[in-house]
Amino acid sequence: MSVDRGPTRVSSLVGGVAAAFSVSVIGVYSWAALGVGFLGLISLVIGLLAGKQSAITLGASALFVGVLLAGIEGVPALVLLVATVGAVLAYDSATTARSLGEQVGRNAPTTRLELVRLSATTLVGVGAVAFAYGGYALAAGGDSLTALVLLLLAAVLIASALR
Amino acid sequence: MNWHRVLLVSGIAAVTLGILALVAPEAITADINQAAVTLVGVLALLQVVRVAYARSQRDTQQAQTGTPERRQSVSPPGETLDDAFGYFRVKPHTHYRFGVRDGLADAAVSVLTRYTDCTEKTAREHVENGTWTDDPLVGRFLAGDGDVRTYTPTSFRALLRRNSPTDQVVSRCVDAIAAVAENGHQHSGERSREELETDTAENRDNDTAENRDEHRNPDEYEREERGGEGLHARRQTGRWDGISVVALLAVGVGVLVEQPGVLLVGVVGIVYAAYTRANPPSERPLSVERAVSDERPDPGDSVEVTVTVTNESGRVLPDIRLVDGVPGPLSVTNGSPRLGTALRPGERAEFSYTVQARRGVHEFTPLLALVRTLPGTVEDEWSIATPSPSALTCVPRLDPLPVSLALRQTTTQYAGVEETASAGDGAEFYATRLYQPGDSMSRIDWNRQARTGEFSTLLFREERLLRVVLVIDAGTFVAPEPNTEHTLDRSVDAAGQLYATLQSAGHSVGVATLQSAACWLPPGTGATHREKTRELLARHPVLQSTPYEPDESPVRAKRILRSRLSPETQLLVFSPLCRPSVVRTIRQFEAAGYPVTVVSPDPTAANTPSQRLARIGRRVHVTDIRRDGIPVIDWGWDESLPGAVARFSSTGVSP
Numbered sequence: 001m002s003v004d005r006g007p008t009r010v011s012s013l014v015g016g017v018a019a020a021f022s023v024s025v026i027g028v029y030s031w032a033a034l035g036v037g038f039l040g041l042i043s044l045v046i047g048l049l050a051g052k053q054s055a056i057t058l059g060a061s062a063l064f065v066g067v068l069l070a071g072i073e074g075v076p077a078l079v080l081l082v083a084t085v086g087a088v089l090a091y092d093s094a095t096t097a098r099s100l101g102e103q104v105g106r107n108a109p110t111t112r113l114e115l116v117r118l119s120a121t122t123l124v125g126v127g128a129v130a131f132a133y134g135g136y137a138l139a140a141g142g143d144s145l146t147a148l149v150l151l152l153l154a155a156v157l158i159a160s161a162l163r
Numbered sequence: 164m165n166w167h168r169v170l171l172v173s174g175i176a177a178v179t180l181g182i183l184a185l186v187a188p189e190a191i192t193a194d195i196n197q198a199a200v201t202l203v204g205v206l207a208l209l210q211v212v213r214v215a216y217a218r219s220q221r222d223t224q225q226a227q228t229g230t231p232e233r234r235q236s237v238s239p240p241g242e243t244l245d246d247a248f249g250y251f252r253v254k255p256h257t258h259y260r261f262g263v264r265d266g267l268a269d270a271a272v273s274v275l276t277r278y279t280d281c282t283e284k285t286a287r288e289h290v291e292n293g294t295w296t297d298d299p300l301v302g303r304f305l306a307g308d309g310d311v312r313t314y315t316p317t318s319f320r321a322l323l324r325r326n327s328p329t330d331q332v333v334s335r336c337v338d339a340i341a342a343v344a345e346n347g348h349q350h351s352g353e354r355s356r357e358e359l360e361t362d363t364a365e366n367r368d369n370d371t372a373e374n375r376d377e378h379r380n381p382d383e384y385e386r387e388e389r390g391g392e393g394l395h396a397r398r399q400t401g402r403w404d405g406i407s408v409v410a411l412l413a414v415g416v417g418v419l420v421e422q423p424g425v426l427l428v429g430v431v432g433i434v435y436a437a438y439t440r441a442n443p444p445s446e447r448p449l450s451v452e453r454a455v456s457d458e459r460p461d462p463g464d465s466v467e468v469t470v471t472v473t474n475e476s477g478r479v480l481p482d483i484r485l486v487d488g489v490p491g492p493l494s495v496t497n498g499s500p501r502l503g504t505a506l507r508p509g510e511r512a513e514f515s516y517t518v519q520a521r522r523g524v525h526e527f528t529p530l531l532a533l534v535r536t537l538p539g540t541v542e543d544e545w546s547i548a549t550p551s552p553s554a555l556t557c558v559p560r561l562d563p564l565p566v567s568l569a570l571r572q573t574t575t576q577y578a579g580v581e582e583t584a585s586a587g588d589g590a591e592f593y594a595t596r597l598y599q600p601g602d603s604m605s606r607i608d609w610n611r612q613a614r615t616g617e618f619s620t621l622l623f624r625e626e627r628l629l630r631v632v633l634v635i636d637a638g639t640f641v642a643p644e645p646n647t648e649h650t651l652d653r654s655v656d657a658a659g660q661l662y663a664t665l666q667s668a669g670h671s672v673g674v675a676t677l678q679s680a681a682c683w684l685p686p687g688t689g690a691t692h693r694e695k696t697r698e699l700l701a702r703h704p705v706l707q708s709t710p711y712e713p714d715e716s717p718v719r720a721k722r723i724l725r726s727r728l729s730p731e732t733q734l735l736v737f738s739p740l741c742r743p744s745v746v747r748t749i750r751q752f753e754a755a756g757y758p759v760t761v762v763s764p765d766p767t768a769a770n771t772p773s774q775r776l777a778r779i780g781r782r783v784h785v786t787d788i789r790r791d792g793i794p795v796i797d798w799g800w801d802e803s804l805p806g807a808v809a810r811f812s813s814t815g816v817s818p
Contacts, residue, residue: 002230002232002233003230003232003499008503053222053223054222057218057405061408064409064412067428068412068413068416068425068428071413071416071417071420071422071424071425071428072416072420072422072425074422074424075424076424077423077424077427080424080425080427080428081427081428081431084409084428084431084432085431088406088409088431088435092402095223095402096539099223099225099400099402099539100484100503102225102227102228103225103226103227103228103484103486103503103533104228104484104485104486104501104502104503105499105501107499107501108499108501108502108503108514109499109502109503109504109514110502110503110504112503112504112505113481113482113483113484113503113504113505114503116481116482116505116537117481117482117537117539120481120537120538121538124434124435124438125431125435127434128430128431128434128435129431131430131434132427132428132430132431132434133427135430136423136427146181146184147181147182147184147185148181148200149181149199149200149203150177150178150180150181150184151177151178151181151182151185152200152203152204152207152414152418152426153174153177153181153203154174154175154176154177154178154181155174155207155410155414155429155430155433156174156203156206156207156210156410156411156414157170157171157173157174157177158170158171158174158175158178158410158433158436158437159207159210159407159410159411159414159429159432159433159436160170160210160214160407160411161167161168161170161171161174
């Protein structure tokens with residue numbers, strides 16, 4: 001009896017849907033974002049079909065670049081935040097699908113694990129959006145260049161530390 | 164690590180100051196202009212390049228799981244050229260560096276001395292002069308002056324396949340050697356060059372397929388290597404490596420294009436980067452129970468295995484990937500010995516699968532558990548055994564074959580069932596001879612005396628007991644296909660069936676192996692002996708489907724066996740005849756006065772040049788043994804044992 005080590009179904013499906021969601025949310029506002037994001041979606045799907053992690057990573061990166069392009073064109077902040085979470089979720093699900101497929105395979109029951117992982121990643125994303133957008137709404141009145149520089153510097157430092 | 168901490172502390176300080184500046188702008192009065200903002204943006208972008216580069220250099224890491232569903236794989240004889248050369252190695256213990264050319268030359272000499280009228284010396288000369296084959300390239304190559312680069316592919320297809328010149332030449336050498344072995348003369352036959360090239364090209368393809376399989380092989384045995392219980396590895400999976408790029412890129416781009424929305428995206432990146440830090444439990448997180456539906460199944464029975472795992476860690480385990488330790492010789496026929504799940508503290512999960520029982524004692528190996536943290540950044544590899552060992556024991560019945568086996572003509576001094584070719588006491592009329600003083604009165608042919616007046620004595624066919632020891636070569640694990648039963652499985656099964664056949668015919672039969680003196684049952688008869696044999700064949704560690712290292716050396720085992728054999732014992736050796744040392748041992752037993760018959764399952768394949776060379780090598784071994792007057796039952800892999808025995812007994816290939 002052989003083992004099918006292809007990506008698991010639930011996570012693959014969620015990964016594809018999240019990527020498509022991310023692309024369509026920003027695609028409504030920006031042609032450039034739609035184009036780049038769509039290429040990312042294709043790369044991600046190919047990565048899932050072929051079980052190639054590099055294609056998945058590349059696809060998710062392209063999705064994010066699409067989000068930034070949309071941001072440069074001045075798309076509303078909330079849309080950008082939601083699309084970013086979509087891209088991260090797409091990456092996480094696709095990566096889970098591939099790694100779980102390789103270690104456990106498609107024939108074994110894995111749905112519970114996948115659902116737990118998906119909900120965790122989604123919840124963290126929703127929390128991040130709420131935190132970012134809430135802070136943005138609160139601080140919108142402030143107009144201190146010093147505060148901005150300090151906060152940005154903090155972002156760079158922490159991001160580098162956590163990498 | 165410290166560097167990261169410094170960064171983190173500075174970052175937190177900057178956040179505090181920034182919020183302070185936001186809440187009370189008078190508190191901090193630094194002279195900061197737009198240039199500072201741009202500088203931070205550029206800094207972020209530089210960091211992006213660094214992080215993204217680091218990520219692109221490192222793929223995600225994770226444990227490889229084997230394939231316990233399948234039978235443990237074995238390779239065909241002659242998996243490598245070196246292995247195939249071993250078939251022709253004349254001196255037993257030479258481990259000198261062996262070139263391809265020397266190996267092929269030895270093989271050529273071996274077949275020339277067996278299948279043509281060459282002596283060792285003339286064969287060597289032929290090979291050195293290149294006059295033994297029609298193929299000038301092969302002749303030159305083995306003669307030692309053939310530069311393989313002079314070989315030019317003669318067909319476009321061969322060019323396209325891009326075979327390396329050496330592969331082509333080796334393949335053609337094997338063809339030439341095979342031609343000698345098959346035809347017995349120095350002409351390589353009618354195969355055209357064109358045919359040879361396409362042939363070798365196909366072999367080349369098979370070779371690469373084989374290599375891919377070889378790459379999988381370490382995987383198969385990894386399970387065993389993981390060995391004992393406990394935490395075997397903690398791995399950084401790296402699946403979230405580079406997530407900070409989201410934050411850094413957003414900050415860099417956002418600052419440069421002055422879009423607050425883009426800056427905000429950076430927050431999402433930082434939150435995910437922080438999320439990926441979570442610690443896995445450090446003590447054993449799971450306990451395992453395993454239940455089998457039948458611990459003593461018959462061969463071929465389906466046995467259901469149910470595994471229950473319980474979360475003992477006291478915390479939620481969000482990502483558990485389990486692969487059960489199915490015994491190597493068993494294959495899973497239904498269900499999957501794997502599970503991916505999440506467990507709350509104290510919660511249990513269950514999965515079951517079906518295996519097909521085979522001969523032997525099969526102990527389950529520890530279950531492999533891969534436990535990941537919620538974000539999946541850390542993966543712990545655990546090996547978890549059940550509290551009490553679980554095993555399947557499968558003891559096949561010993562059924563006699565429907566055919567009888569023609570044994571060698573030697574008997575013991577005890578009366579028995581074997582009809583001998585000598586006259587003496589017995590039941591069946593054999594001959595008459597002139598009366599000699601001392602002949603029993605009751606044996607005088609009185610009718611004849613009445614008719615002719617001469618005294619003559621009736622002679623009967625002597626019926627004697629045969630004492631046979633079944634000797635199993637338990638040191639070779641090969642088969643033509645990777646995931647089927649192998650030579651030892653076949654040998655032990657055959658030994659069991661022939662034991663039953665010979666015993667029910669009334670002979671006294673014992674069991675031994677060439678590798679271990681511990682595996683020994685003196686010749687005997689009766690139901691108790693039969694039961695002992697049955698248990699020995701199924702349970703002895705040396706006879707299990709997985710390789711086992713016996714305590715003593717083969718030389719010592721052979722010596723002990725010799726001392727145990729009483730005179731007038733004949734041997735039935737079960738061996739694929741893959742190793743010259745076994746061939747030597749068989750010939751030594753024959754020379755020492757123990758008549759030997761060999762039952763040899765043929766495991767050779769012919770997919771690659773090295774496999775074909777091994778097949779020729781085995782043929783040479785069979786030839787050598789037969790020339791000593793030892794009958795060999797050459798048992799084809801697709802042939803049934805009764806078929807092979809019947810063919811042997813009827814044609815009487817005995818000398």
